[in-house]
Amino acid sequence: MEFIAPSLNYAQLAPMLIVLAGALIGVLIEAFAPRASRFSSQLFITLFALVASLAALFQVRNQSSVDAAMGSVAFDGAGVLFQASILVIAILAIFLIADQENFTALAASVPGSDEEREAVQADLRVTEVFPLTLFAIAGMLLFPVASDLITLFVALEMLSLPLYLMAGLSRRRRLMSQEAALKYFLLGAFASAFFLLGIAYLYGYSGSITLSGIQESVVGGAGNDVFLLLGVAFISVGLLFKVGAVPFHAWSPDVYQGAPTAITGFMAAATKVAAFGAILRIFYVSFANAEWQWRPAMVIIAIITMVFGSVVAITQRDVKRMLAYSSIAHAGFLLAGVIALSKSGLEASIFYLFAYGVATVGAFGIVTLVRDSSGEVGDLNRWSGLGKRSPLLASTFALFLLAFAGIPLTSGFIGKFSIFSAAYESGSTSILIAGVLSSAIAAFFYIRVIVLMFFKDSVEDGTSVIIPSALTTITITVSAAVTLILGIYPAPLIDFIATTATFIR
Amino acid sequence: MNPYNYLYLAALLFTIGAVGVVVRRNAIVVFMCIELMLNAANLTLVTFSRINGTLDGQVVAFFTMVVAACEVVVGLAIIVTIYRSRRSASVDDASLLKR
Amino acid sequence: MNALTTMMLLPILGSLLIAVIPSDQVLRIKQAALAVTLLVAVTGVLTWFNFDSADTAFQFVQSVEWIPSFGINYAVGVDGLSLVLILMSVLLTPIVVLAGWNESEGGRWSAKVFYILILVLETMMIGVFAATDVFLFYVIFEAMLIPVYFLIGGYGSGDRAAAAVKFLLYSLFGGLLMLASIIGLYVISGANGGHTFDIAKLSEMHNYMSSTTQNLLFLGFFIAFAIKAPLWPLHTWLPGAAASGTPGTSVLLLGVLDKVGTFGMIRFCLTLFPDASRTFTPVIITLAVISIIYGAFLAIGATDIKRLIAYTSISHFGFITMGIFAMTTQGHSGSTLYMFNHGFSTAALFIVAGWMASRRGSSKIADFGGLQRVTPVMAWSFFIAGMSSLALPGLSSFVSEFLVLVGTFTRYPVAAVIATFGIVLAALYILIPVQKALHGPTTPGNENLPDLNIREKVAIAPVMAVIIALGFYPAPLLNVINPTSAHILEVQGFTDPLPSDSAGK
Amino acid sequence: MLEIQTPEAVMFWVLAPLSVIAALGMLLVKKAVHSALLLAWVMVTLAIFYIAQDALFLGIVQIVVYTGAVMMLFLFILMLVGVDASDSLTETIAGLRPIAITAAVGFGGLFVALISRATLGREAVGLQAANADGNVQGLAQKLFSTYVWPFEVVSALLITAALGAMVLAHHQRSVARPTQRQQSIARFRSGSLAGAAGLPSPGVFARHNAVDVPALLPDGSAAPTSISATLKARGDMLESRSFELGEVDNTVTEEK
């Protein structure tokens, strides 16, 4: 057997490689740099890596090839858009993560111990979150462009492992945070096992582990579809788990609530883009020809997800949990884009993911700012009267909520419109109706929060809004601006997506 | 004998592992059950590799082992952390977050 | 520059102007708001004079690409129908500003915010009637809920937050149903000549729909409009919202915003779905008749003057809806004229009721008594407005109400006959509060109420003038309305029924 | 064309039930350590199956890496959290067990049924051709050419895991750890000698070290001579009355 020397297209892999390099440098800094300078150098490296990665991506935005990494990476328009979205969201989220108030001083210390107190007094910081975040981002960048199942699996784990860890790093309510990490990890690993089994069956079905190989088998398979469908089902469990679709959603409220808010924002936004990117790629590229078999199930899951997320969110009392359920509902809406299985569905999904991701980071950014003496205030009842105390902040939060609710003149509306029209165009009337109804339900709890902030008198319980750091301010401002601009004049982005978004096989 | 028998075995082991995740309370045992599931998946891969006559399945299985090892490191670290905070490794005790 | 765009821009610029005035210079803010709204009103009147009433096509047309890939344009233009409603809106706004000179001061936020909201709302009010692009219409239709929501919730009285939420949720629900229909239309247009939202092109789409599709899409639009122009049984949000808002807000809510519903029925339901409109006419006429009688009975039973006015509006909107779906020129022109007249008579009622309530500190009818002796001018204003509300001949509402009744009678005599009973009930629901509040002995608490001051007189005088002048000489409006009504019916394929007896012999 | 020889079949029919039983045992045994051992057994059988199925490399790795390293890690952690910690197998979440069993039976049943229903439309090939150059070589070919990208990426994963473990486990001392000497000095300067001797070693019933506590005579009373007179003089002796048998509180309280 002749050894084929591997050839990698480094330009196309550069975005990922840069991020990985940044992460490695970060690890080295952890190892060798003096503690005092770690934070600033980490922040710098991280930002630099992300921006450089974005720039590298920009360089190759018009290229597309299946040979970027020996067939393991499909570099195409849609991939570029997913990666760009992830990077933008990541940059915004890094500003939040940089606010170390969110993180425990010393992860190894027992909550409530002297050691922890001392660590806080010594102003210790878990600067490892920066390289961890970069690793996660690298995984996320890889996930939607992976074109064979190994890469897909490795990317999945690569984006998950750092998130499992970081979910447990909250500064306050550490027991909850650690619990979140444990739950996220156990359930994540559980879902990964299904994912892996799915890979096994897809491989068994097609004899190939590349997406295009599977597609060929789907088109021209000689046997029956049992192995294919088992593979689709099991791999879907893993993927739907990541996006939080019912009934694989259960982790998300708990983890969203327990994790440090900055991480919650990051993972809610970026993971969703990455995971949906992968879902879209797999279903569009590999499974498209078997659509009549999986589509009904996907429609049902989408509907249940929308309705469940919206209905349960109504009763939530904690802002992060509410946003978690809201993100479940949004996962349902996004599944409509998968079901659409058309170019317009893909475009709509990308727009929706970007718009939703940016708004989510912004919303969680605001959540980090509402605090009392013991940390963030999640209880919605204590958010009442916020509009009086900090009108600007409350208005911005209201803007994000309106975007989530899909009110016109916000990005959420354009997203919702385009994704539902795509779904309806491909014949899914039920999705359209369910989407509209659950949007109506969802509107209720978004508006309830607005009412709380603006129309209820504040309770004097020490809840206050801290003055945001410059970085947090940037995140929130940019998110709000993007949300608004994409609501008012989305044409440039939509056009760009329309000209760019394609999957190559 | 039919190589499919390995698939049946893997399916059974996978199911047993999945049940273990649901019924066992000790986080470490739960995690071991997940490992069992991964192993079942690996067996499936190896079997399919044999059926298909390609080594890709074995490569996947190999990667799985590596990934699983990483997962074990992270997972056990998390479990140890939570054990130190709570003096308990029961997953049921970690139920502050709910509803 | 396009007249309509100018009219829409002016309030926005005005709100920016107000935004830079310091919050404590309340008087300056109010003056600025008044000046801007007056300027818009003048522009509106000039537009009115430049309008060629003989031309049934849209005039002052402007179309700019907005989101080209969805076929969305910023497209405005007016015909007789929308021109009349725009004129009403721009005339009412300065009156509202002047009449509610001090109502911005009891709110949760500063007067500045109040006037910014009012001005933004004015832009949207013009836009919603001027839009000839369905998407643009929808965007404004939904977005205008937000300023109203904050106006009610922030500056209203009583249980204002709950009322505002109810208003918003109802409207959003309707809006979402409409969104579903719009998506349906959009998809159908995509399959038949390319994606578009141009109302003219969309009005041909009914040729490509099955009757079921058409019925469903029609219902989406119609329910949204039936909520907006509250038609029984979708009306329950109105009394609370109208009673809780400031008088000015309620004037704009009842006078202008609710008209969007009836306007939409003509502009969209009839134009886009002619066959479905025919199918549903019996049902809608029935609902309209129920609204007329039901609203009147509830008004009779109302104990709160503002709620009473809201209920009368339900009755009036019943008339308008009935006239629209009677599909006769008299019905249509009558309904359009009714929209205009109702705007003014309800404005008068609400403004005066607001003054009464703010003077007395209560809007319970039972708290008033014998105001005619104490505050004759205010009492007279209320009385004349009331007379207009009960359609006393010689006042503007009579012409429109009678046209509606006559127009309906020629096609649906039973409905017209039942609706006519409404005029007896109207006498009751107006005269009961007149008797209780204005007549009778002056009850304790009312002895020292001040009569209208100069500003208030100046504010109410033009309303009264319009009410009386149009009662005697409605021709200026009818001349503009008639060609449009005739044109719409012609396109629909309806001709007025011939007189039955003279035709027979 | 794949032909499975009888020895392999025999091996399968012997080992497969054993592995299933071991797996089931894993679910049913109380002690985590037993579970771990049973899992190790399952893994070993799987390794055998791998080898039997022409996956020699994987079989070895399974034993060396999986059973050897990963399972040892598990055991290690089990030691850390208490090696004899045992699970109560009573279900505490209402309704979960029947649901789990039903789901499992359903899942397993359907799964097996589906596999039996599956057809591939092609014959099983066997790995003779692929392994022609040797299994390890074949894998290496794949690993270093076709799958070089994931192979490289997986290294990042390993770093992540290491870093993660560090974050959670690494104690960053804010103050230097006191030496034994410093600790000893601190104990004696605490004002009372009660703590000077340190605490009794684990596994004994004593609640104090003997220096300042009198020994007990057979009748249960304190032996006055068992305490240094100096201590007695200094008043650093504990009151012995509380240790007399009649006074000792010997009711057993359950430890949490």
Place this chain on the structure above:
Amino acid sequence: MTTSTSLGYLIALPLAGSIILLLAGRKADKWGHLLATALSASSFGLGLYQLSQMLRLEPEERAFTQKLFSWISVGTFNVDAGLLLDQLSICFVLLITGVGTLIHIYSISYMSHDRDRRRFFAYLNLFIAAMLLLVLGDSYLNLYVGWEGVGLASYLLIGFWNQKPAYATASKKAFVMNRIGDMGLSFAIMIAFATLGTVTFAGVKEASESASTATLTGIGIMLLIAAAGKSAQFPLQAWLGDAMAGPTPVSALIHAATMVTAGVYLITRSNFIFDAAPTAQLLVVIVGAVTLIFGALIGTAKDDIKKALAASTMSQIGYMTLAAGLGPAGYAIAIMHLLTHGFFKAGMFLGAGSVMHGMKDQVNMRRYGALGKFMPITFVTFGLGYLAIIGVPPFAGFYSKDLIIETAFNAGGVKGILLGSMTLFGAILTAFYMTRVMVLTFTSPERWEEDQHPHESPILMWLPMVVLAIGSVTTGYLFTRGDALVHWLEPVFGEHGEHTELLPHKVVSALAITAVIIGASIALVKYQFSEVDAEAPNKVSILTRLARKDLLQDSFNESVFMRPGQVLTRWLVKGDDNVVDGTVRLVGRTALGAGAELRRTQTGFARSYSALILIGALVLIAGIWVITQ
């Protein structure tokens, strides 16, 4: 046409007066009443001028219409603001402006102590304008404007002293019951437009020739309802008694002479419809007959002088309606009675006002007596009106009522006999209750409350009374001389064919006079020649008791319409909150409840989450199992 512009002025002058007076406010207190009177008088002058113009023309050319402007024009529905002056409307114009002016003059003095006299005159002018519009409008819709306009003026004037709750209620009641009538008019117009395609009098008249009887019957019945509402005819009569809450001049002008007769105007104006719709016409007769007896019966028991006169008005309009229902033979007679009634009833109301003026606003006749001595002019003018109304020759009422009775008998057959008898019985009752009023007030012994100093009214008050008294004496003779009025109105009503005379004219006269004598004698015996209690006796016949209670009209309305209406309103208010809004809230609560239930799946236990995932996977592969079967 030289006269055309002045037609508009006819209405515009009083309208301007009312607007000026209302807008000017207190500033106009000093001169407002004079301006109003002057404007009303100038309208009268214009009316006379129009009459003189008409007299110059041939009878067929006397009617003309004038289009002011196009009022409502939508599709085929074209209504001009147009005025129609013909022989019929000029009668009304003169009656309205003439009597109206007199009452203006009277009110200057009568209302001189009221601080809101200006407002009162503004309302009066408004009324004159609206009433003129009513009679001058050339289409049903124009008439409708005036129709509701007079309703409004009537409402304002009845409630002029609305600080008294009862008065405010009375005004509301009048308006609402009028609105029921108005609804009839609306229906009539709608039917006319839908079936005939026009709503002008001329158009409808032309179209009615080819219209179906059913259509015309429908229109006729609706017009009858309208007339009943405005003219206080059965069954919409209940408001008139309460309308006496208004100042007495108002009662004289609106609720005796002019507005309440608008119904008769409407029916006679629509003669072409009723002529072709026998059923509707029969209903008109029935309504008239019932009302005339009904009103008369109420009149016999009323102690309140104004209410007694109001009941009488109701009854007299019943006569007119009855006459109008008798077809071509009766229209002119109805108008004649309307005009004579306008004089004598207005005169009597003013007389009553004068009495009240002298008696400190006492209205209870049982507290009057022997006032003739103190108020000679009032006594005489009231007496002349009295003689006219009961139909003593040669006073006006004799001529007109006599003709009605005669025409009723001549209607032929059982109908004729029945109607004739009813009119005769009505005449007996009229004579009785009017004599009762006369006697109780002026000639019987005094039963005053303390501190009464009756005195004659000032000249501004008695002068109009004198003029009206002269009218009540002479008009009957003038109108019947050579059938002047009948011939004058012939172009409008058409010539009526000859009837079979059931009874000769002389016999009818004799019968009528006999009826008067019977009625008057009973009253004289009962009240002049026997003691009258100052308090109304309680032990009276059931009939009297019923009559005092207005024959239970209010109780009937209350129990049949008002109470159920109130109950319905309450139900609807509750229903709106509980059922309609309740449904909406239920939807909300259901969503909340569902949320709360579904939330329970989020137990917090990782194991149940994994169970959920397992079940999800199970469902998925179950799906596969199903589709691969």
